Amino acid sequence: MSVPANSIAPTLAELGWSESWNATFGDLAEDGFVPARVVRVDREFPLVMTGEGAMRAEPAVHLVKTRGVGSRAVVGDWVAVSRPKTHDLAIIEAILPRTTAFTRKDPGEQTGEQVLIANVDVVFVMQALSGRGLNARRLERELVLAWESGAQPVVVLTKADIAESIDDQRALAEESAHEVRVIVESAITGLGLEEIRTLIPPGTSAALLGGSGVGKSTLVNRLVGEDVQATQRVRTRDDKGRHTTVARELVHVPDGGVVIDTPGMRGLALWDAEDGIARAFPDIDSLSELCRFRDCAHGDEPGCAVRRAVEEGTLSALRLESYRALQTELVQLGRKQDERAWAEKDQSRAGGPKKPRGRGSGRKGRQ
Numbered sequence: 001m002s003v004p005a006n007s008i009a010p011t012l013a014e015l016g017w018s019e020s021w022n023a024t025f026g027d028l029a030e031d032g033f034v035p036a037r038v039v040r041v042d043r044e045f046p047l048v049m050t051g052e053g054a055m056r057a058e059p060a061v062h063l064v065k066t067r068g069v070g071s072r073a074v075v076g077d078w079v080a081v082s083r084p085k086t087h088d089l090a091i092i093e094a095i096l097p098r099t100t101a102f103t104r105k106d107p108g109e110q111t112g113e114q115v116l117i118a119n120v121d122v123v124f125v126m127q128a129l130s131g132r133g134l135n136a137r138r139l140e141r142e143l144v145l146a147w148e149s150g151a152q153p154v155v156v157l158t159k160a161d162i163a164e165s166i167d168d169q170r171a172l173a174e175e176s177a178h179e180v181r182v183i184v185e186s187a188i189t190g191l192g193l194e195e196i197r198t199l200i201p202p203g204t205s206a207a208l209l210g211g212s213g214v215g216k217s218t219l220v221n222r223l224v225g226e227d228v229q230a231t232q233r234v235r236t237r238d239d240k241g242r243h244t245t246v247a248r249e250l251v252h253v254p255d256g257g258v259v260i261d262t263p264g265m266r267g268l269a270l271w272d273a274e275d276g277i278a279r280a281f282p283d284i285d286s287l288s289e290l291c292r293f294r295d296c297a298h299g300d301e302p303g304c305a306v307r308r309a310v311e312e313g314t315l316s317a318l319r320l321e322s323y324r325a326l327q328t329e330l331v332q333l334g335r336k337q338d339e340r341a342w343a344e345k346d347q348s349r350a351g352g353p354k355k356p357r358g359r360g361s362g363r364k365g366r367q
């Protein structure tokens with residue numbers, strides 16, 4: 001076991017276990033299984049935390065054999081584990097149904113889905129104010145993914161202590177974030193930390209999302225505090241070099257909930273994100289109700305209320321461009337999924353395959 005149970009190991013309740021999870025767990029307890037939360041996924045077997053401490057756990061054979069995203073444990077998952085006496089490792093017997101799931105298109109596959117994090121309540125979408133400054137387009141994409149997860153997004157703009165034109169950048173972020181809260185933060189001066197802390201009360205789970213180097217791990221260390229930081233440092237940095245987060249990892253915030261650190265992710269491609277887009281772009285969504293055509297793509301269609309808003313200066317042209325690019329990405333994903341479904345049906349059936357239902361190829365509820 002790479003991480004010994006120690007006196008500061010959080011309890012299940014501190015990790016977010018609740019009455020409602022207990023109810024979900026139900027009969028699994030009768031089989032002698034115990035609840036645990038997946039706290040780290042790296043190249044080894046998942047690290048899980050039971051009420052007794054941390055241990056590595058391998059998936060049961062029936063989970064390995066089941067394909068699909070529900071059968072692979074990710075950080076944040078609640079699982080049922082058994083502890084066979086003859087075995088070094090615990091065994092993950094079941095993964096409890098997820099309340100929220102942060103998902104992207106699997107970068108290794110044409111049309112697969114990949115779940116990265118489960119059961120989080122808040123996603124902090126982070127960008128640095130220093131250096132090249134705010135990237136509004138990236139922010140919009142990450143907000144779509146955050147909304148789609150089912151969690152509440154919050155924008156955190158980091159490194160305010162070394163940034164220029166903070167007010168301008170904040171205004172730009174607020175335009176992209178729409179009604180999502182924007183917090184300006186500095187891990188050096190402590191600006192914004194208390195506000196962030198209030199969003200992670202006991203029982204809640206938060207995830208940090210953002211490019212490499214924006215300050216995610218530094219924020220985790222600030223939230224966790226000096227005393228616990230030493231333990232975390234040993235644990236998160238291993239021997240793999242400082243300042244590199246190689247794994248997704250969940251840690252307990254003293255007097256608060258838990259926070260999940262992630263490595264900077266490139267290529268966050270959308271997966272089934274129609275709702276996420278609608279929620280991240282409520283302004284465009286409601287304007288499009290006024291377009292002449294129900295399936296208006298806000299390109300060169302006549303009577304487009306969205307483009308009119310751009311012409312009148314009430315909607316940013318770049319924001320519309322961002323929206324359209326994300327929509328196009330979904331349509332293309334839907335097309336690839338259709339092609340794949342067709343090909344699979346051709347293989348498995350001799351007699352005329354039915355056309356699969358399109359996905360992501362139009363706006364929800366308007367076809």
Ligand SMILES: Nc1nc2c(ncn2[C@@H]2O[C@H](COP(=O)(O)OP(=O)(O)O)[C@@H](O)[C@H]2O)c(=O)[nH]1
Pocket residue numbers: 158159160161162185186187188210211212213214215216217218219243244245264
């Ligand atoms: N000046 C300043 N530097 C910061 C701040 N937050 C993080 N850093 C530095 O930015 C670098 C990357 O931070 P890190 O937390 O490893 O980023 P991550 O890749 O998002 O986890 C480190 O050298 C940090 O010390 C901040 O608020 N202000």
Ligand SMILES: [Mg+2]
Pocket residue numbers: 216217218243244245261262263264
């Ligand atoms: Mg990091």
Ligand SMILES: [Zn+2]
Pocket residue numbers: 288291292296297298299301303304305306307
């Ligand atoms: Zn339109």
